[in-house]
Amino acid sequence: MNETLPLSILNNRRIDKWLRFAPDRTVKLAVGKVEIGQGVLTALSQIAAEELDVAIDRIDILSGDTEHAPDEGSTSSSQSIEVSGRSVRLVSAELRTRVLSRLAQRLNCSPDQLSVDDGTFYQDGNPTGQDYWSFAAAEDFAADIAGTATPKPPAAYKVVGQPVPRRDLIAKLTGAAFIHDIVRPDMLHARTLRQPSRDARLRSLNQAAILKAAARDIRVVRVGDFVAFVSTDETAVQRAASVAPAHAEWTGVRVLTPAQQEAAWFRDQPADDRHLGDPLPQSPTGTIVSETYSRPFVAHAALAPSCALAEYRAGHLSIWSHTQGVYPLRNAVADIIGLPRQQVSVRHAHGAGCYGHNGADDAALDAAVIALQIPDHCIRVQWRREEEFGFEPVSTAHMTRLSAALDDAGRPIDWTAEVWAGSHVQRPVFGGTMLAHEAMPNPPPPAKANDPTEANGGGGTRNAFPLYDFPAKRVIHHLALTTPVRTSSLRGLGALPNVFALECFIDELAERAGIDPVVYRLSLLSDPRARRLIENVADRCNWTGRGTAGTGRGLGLAWSRYKNKAAYACVAVELDVDQDITLRRVWCAADAGLVINPDGARNQLEGGIVQAASMTLKEQVTLDGDGITSLDWDRYPILKFSEVPEIDVTILPNPDQPTLGMGECTFGPTAAAIGNAVAHALGARIRDMPLTRERIAAALVR
CATH class of the missing domain: 3.30.365.10 (Aldehyde oxidase/xanthine dehydrogenase, molybdopterin binding domain)
Known part of the structure; x- marks a missing residue:
């Protein structure tokens, strides 16, 4: 067994679980990942079309079917293209290689003499009279995938890397897809x-x-x-x-109180405590600076129940x-x-x-x-709308306290992130329970507090480790053993509150040191891909001309690499603050290595920006009595279409690098950029989300 194969292939070794050629001259591609608005099925179709050398219109893709599609687990954690995309590439390349090798034997020629054009085979540019549909035999599909075939180099791509319209949008726009x-x-x-x-x-x-x-x-x-x-x-x-x-x-x-809806409530609750990273210093040196940031419980707020x-x-x-x-x-x-x-x-x-x-x-x-x-x-x-808001698993409230020991130049020499949160993952596959099961005659025991491992990006600790060049850094994680309401996965898990805390704190340290925040970041950062992003966004948003703080107009910037191993993103936000916050313009640069469908990728980046802005400015699940009280759109407001700013997204080309998951990479940087822009506009910092009118007023009187 090839241990370097993606998990999706290791769990689904036969080619016929993935591909077959149908009599109508289409290619039937089956995948376990599903379409949830991210355009993944279009991108996976592009990969198969590229490696098989067929027109993309011939790819008929089936996804998410326990009878006819491979088991690829859940569609989550920005891994559809990283894992499923890599699997489709390897399977398609292997099938193409296998069929052409058989054809070369029949024609007594080298496989290098053969080429494929829309599924038809040529020898030295001349038709062979064969194609996938006439030549591929049952044995081409029945064997296990070896993973030894070499996919195309990016320089040879004709379909991958090109914008391709999503096939699912027409039905969705006409009301027949859901x-x-x-x-x-x-x-x-x-x-x-x-x-x-x-x-x-x-x-x-x-x-x-x-x-x-x-x-x-x-x-x-x-x-x-x-x-x-x-x-x-x-x-x-x-x-x-x-x-x-x-x-x-x-x-x-049970009886709940409003105090339980705030992240600070977790500080006094029993927890599973973990220490990650460097040990605490025995004799701290330097000036110690600490601040605390929080995000409340938030809902998925799906448009349909x-x-x-x-x-x-x-x-x-x-x-x-x-x-x-x-x-x-x-x-x-x-x-x-x-x-x-x-x-x-x-x-x-x-x-x-x-x-x-x-x-x-x-x-x-x-x-x-x-x-x-x-x-x-x-x-x-x-479900009814009240049922959706009241009983879905929400994303846990989350509090992050950051402490830095600073040298004489105001640069961190020691860094601690202390995180309090409930579980970010309570799917049934991870030990979570479902509502109807809890109501049945023999209900399951309460779900145990659980979070993804660090190898899978962490949950409460996701993006808590800074990628800056600090000499010593650690994370102390307090995973609450119980939560007042059921919690589970929501886009980004702990990345949004942790990046909000990290990148806002960096701005505060830069201000304390009397150094421009962009210059300060670059002085702490050696990763060339991150530096390139920050410099790109700073140039496009005219960072050097942003003006003084406290004028009501703010410009803020933040960056991160999602899960510290997926796609990079840097975001700058320009906004106005009066009684409320008005977003004016957003600039974004992202680096995801080889991008399959630039249009789909851009949609993901923009969608993440809009959703993160909504959470940062407006969203909070409220609790009282016997449950959640934010049961409708009046009590759980989200960003309106009229409030969406102009968004300028650039994807920095890096096709020779592996594809990186980018569905969640703008989430944390957007929240932090808004926090920094509001601080610049007010000349005062708000460290707790959402950044409401009441918190603006409180910040101004401090």
């Missing part, structure tokens, strides 16, 4: 009554009042404390679910879900409901917004539980 649009035979609509908290038990339910409010025939399905309302009439079950909480009496409901379909027919359960991992979801659902895994199938369908572990998996289990109670029907579960 899971919410699927209609199946014998379909019933369902809504649920959720437990207020995992240990709550349903003492009584006034079904008569609920049936009266529904005003149509509905069926009430109950399994333990899991309750659902089912009907052919979607409006009726929506009415039932809306009134049901008022007609349900629960015991064992979670939805799933499930049907149980002839002993087989089929599920349609906008999950990020069809195989992990299949395994979790099968284990929970007690079916063999081979009797459960999961197919991916597009959702309207995600980038993390939202309610998709939970909705799928909801539909599965109901489907087992009502077989031979397709059960369609769609």
